[in-house]
Amino acid sequence: MSDTPTNDDLRSSATHVLIPDATGLDQAEIDVGADVEHHLRRVLRLRDGERVSVTDGAGRWRMCVVVMGSGFGLEATSEIVTAPDRVEFTIASAIPKGDRVDWLVQKTTELGADRVVLLHAERSAIKWKSERADKQIVRLQRIADEALRQSRRVWRCSVEGPVDAMGLIAGAAVAEPGGEPLTGNESLIAIGPEGGWSPDELGCAGRRVAIGENILRTETAAVAVTTLRMTLHH
Structure with missing residues (x-):
């Protein structure tokens, strides 16, 4: 697994994904849900090896890579980054x-x-x-x-x-x-x-x-x- 990713990695990802289950971010293989998978595969047409950033929407995120084997998957390639706390607006x-x-x-x-x-x-x-x-x-x-x-x-x-x-x-x-x-x-x-x-x-x-x-x-x-x-x- 690579070093902690930076904001440059986040900005340069092929796309950014919000996962439906926050605990899923901790897994080596990320479950994005059927609707998001359809969007990534059929609309964005992501290819094997493309880098994708994934967030739980609660300030945590990590980098993943698209894996096209027997199906479609996202495999974690970095540590999880936790954004600093902020004053909510x-x-x-x-x-x-x-x-x-x-x-x-x-x-x-x-x-x-x-x-x-x-x-x-x-x-x-x-x-x-x-x-x-x-x-x-x-x-x-x-x-x-x-x-x-x-x-x-x-x-x-x-x-x-x-x-x-x-x-x-x-x-x-x-x-x-x-x-x-x-x-x-x-x-x-x-x-x-x-x-x-x-x-x-x-x-x-x-x-x-x-x-x-x-x-x-x-x-x-x-x-x-x-x-x-x-x-x-x-």
Whole structure:
């Protein structure tokens, strides 16, 4: 088995895989599950000997190689790397219209958010009923997992909600024109609907933070906040 891999190895892998069972990362032969195997074999058409990075989504990862013998397999070729602990960051957001919520989840995951929580605010134009919400969250989690693979992340971003905004923003930082600058140490920042936060919601928030002088769409604000927070974080 080779030495401990580096981030250069992670970035240069043929693809990045999130495995369904975290304990599977400890095995010499990695079980990726039927759906992922189909994607690697039939969509990406990986060949024997190609290097693949594999993560459990909980900060651990290692390098593997594709083995095409009697079937398809991934064989571990490096030690397991454990990423340093970090302050988790949650972006909470009112639900934007149409497929803009897909873009919000995809981009905030790529940028480094650890949780995306969708909100029902008092002025939300979009509110999902329970049955639709359950299906949407499953679909959006798939989008977040694909963004993890694309961006070579080793921490899975969870997609949750929708929840009532008043129950989440108490004591949190909310994006609002005229607010304070971000410090980079925020663990939770909430984005309101395009109609803005209600007076009651603003009164409940612990702190107001500004992300610029312009009025942004909900999904743009979520991406801007995530970018600023991850850039400033120390």
